Amino acid sequence: MHLRPAVATLTLSCLPLFAFADATNEQTRDEMNQHQEEIKNQLADVEYNRRRVVERNIQLAPAEAEAFWGVYSSYRAEADKVDTDALALDLDFFRSLQTGAVSEDQARELQQRVFELEDRRQQLKESYVARIAKEVSPVRALRFLQIENQLDALALIQTTRSLPLAE
Numbered sequence: 001m002h003l004r005p006a007v008a009t010l011t012l013s014c015l016p017l018f019a020f021a022d023a024t025n026e027q028t029r030d031e032m033n034q035h036q037e038e039i040k041n042q043l044a045d046v047e048y049n050r051r052r053v054v055e056r057n058i059q060l061a062p063a064e065a066e067a068f069w070g071v072y073s074s075y076r077a078e079a080d081k082v083d084t085d086a087l088a089l090d091l092d093f094f095r096s097l098q099t100g101a102v103s104e105d106q107a108r109e110l111q112q113r114v115f116e117l118e119d120r121r122q123q124l125k126e127s128y129v130a131r132i133a134k135e136v137s138p139v140r141a142l143r144f145l146q147i148e149n150q151l152d153a154l155a156l157i158q159t160t161r162s163l164p165l166a167e
Helices: 005-013 026-034 036-058 062-097 104-135 138-160
Strands: none
Touching: 036 062, 036 138, 062 104, 062 138, 104 138
């Protein structure tokens, strides 16, 4: 499988902008709301490009397409909520660095939130892989998982490469 690198990079370069509704604190929510229109426009572009990457690589038979895309749309709606929370976490981490260093309490809280996000993302994938296996086919479910894992890995690199290490 060849993910189109240029499309995948373009798609994922905007993933940090998946935020405007469910921020964890008021300051984070305010920062996200300041850029709401830009976020909405880029979110639409990201989703369009992400879907195109999946379309080019999932290799659905015509009879599988309707069932798959219905499940996929539902999956992306739920995954976007996790992505929004991940961005809020990144913003909170940056905010914690404004004092010069992350306190031990902040570090524990941020660690816990990272693990919770990872668990949520894993549970979401497991749930949707099972649905796709049942409603489409186990082979397409595996292919979906591989594509999503690659896209998520690229997104993780894009969104965390500029994060400084905790001090």
